[in-house]
Amino acid sequence: GAGVSQSPRYKVAKRGQDVALRCDPISGHVSLFWYQQALGQGPEFLTYFQNEAQLDKSGLPSDRFFAERPEGSVSTLKIQRTQQEDSAVYLCASSPGVAGGNEQFFGPGTRLTVL
Amino acid sequence: TQLLEQSPQFLSIQEGENLTVYCNSSSVFSSLQWYRQEPGEGPVLLVTVVTGGEVKKLKRLTFQFGDARKDSSLHITAAQPGDTGLYLCAGADNFNKFYFGSGTKLNVKP
Numbered sequence: 226g227a228g229v230s231q232s233p234r235y236k237v238a239k240r241g242q243d244v245a246l247r248c249d250p251i252s253g254h255v256s257l258f259w260y261q262q263a264l265g266q267g268p269e270f271l272t273y274f275q276n277e278a279q280l281d282k283s284g285l286p287s288d289r290f291f292a293e294r295p296e297g298s299v300s301t302l303k304i305q306r307t308q309q310e311d312s313a314v315y316l317c318a319s320s321p322g323v324a325g326g327n328e329q330f331f332g333p334g335t336r337l338t339v340l
Numbered sequence: 341t342q343l344l345e346q347s348p349q350f351l352s353i354q355e356g357e358n359l360t361v362y363c364n365s366s367s368v369f370s371s372l373q374w375y376r377q378e379p380g381e382g383p384v385l386l387v388t389v390v391t392g393g394e395v396k397k398l399k400r401l402t403f404q405f406g407d408a409r410k411d412s413s414l415h416i417t418a419a420q421p422g423d424t425g426l427y428l429c430a431g432a433d434n435f436n437k438f439y440f441g442s443g444t445k446l447n448v449k450p
Contacts, residue, residue: 229382256436267346267428267440268383281437316382323436328373331382 227251229332231317237338238307246302246335250319257300258329259292260316268316274300275323307339343367344431344441352447356418361427361444364411369431372405372412373438377426386414419448 230249238244250257256275260268261284270284276297285292289308294300304311314336318329344365353359363372371390375383387396389405389412396403400423402415412429429441 258438260440265443265445267344267430267443270437270439273437275436281435318382320436327436328385328388329438331384333381 229317229319229330231332231335233335234333235336237340239340240307240309242307243303243305244307244337246315248300248317248332250298251330254319254321255323256320257294258318259302262314262316309339312337312339343439344429346429346441346444348444350445352449353419355420355448355450359416359419361414363429363441365431366410368409370434371432373430374403374414375428375430377428383428421448421450424448
């Protein structure tokens with residue numbers, strides 16, 4: 226497909242379960258971002274990759290959150306021992322360049338509900 | 341605490357009315373972007389402004405970047421029901437990190 230895809234679109238987890246969220250960016254895009262969007266709020270930055278290098282992970286809320294992009298393409302956001310406060314939409318975005326202000330292309334998001 | 345404050349948070353208007361949405365910060369950004377997001381979808385870029393004082397027009401939408409590159413506004417002329425959505429501003433720092441505002445939820449009634 227031409228756009229950013231994310232899977233699954235919806236995920237329900239019991240508190241304490243581990244989850245893995247996948248992002249397929251636009252082919253050839255160098256930059257990849259993960260955001261967390263709570264209901265009624267704007268997206269909040271989680272982490273940023275330039276190719277396979279994780280250059281900024283300052284937004285990850287705790288050490289239960291881990292992201293990787295081993296081959297500089299597909300990325301996975303893993304949340305261990307999920308908590309109710311982790312319930313949110315997780316958005317992935319990719320960008321062709323590395324300069325600030327490049328257009329970000331967003332996927333549809335994964336809505337995570339932790340019971 | 342959001343680095344970018346948007347106002348108003350909610351706006352419900354009649355078709356044909358004009359409106360302005362504001363995005364303010366105490367921080368300076370290298371660029372600022374406006375996005376529109378519809379339910380169940382990711383945000384879609386509307387415009388990027390880079391230069392202080394810059395004004396960009398996109399059909400009925402006018403975007404302005406403040407002289408000091410700390411704030412921005414989005415003005416919509418003759419709003420239509422198709423303009424309904426969540427409008428988000430996002431400021432970029434020099435390290436390609438983006439800070440989003442909390443959003444303005446616009447509803448345009450026919």
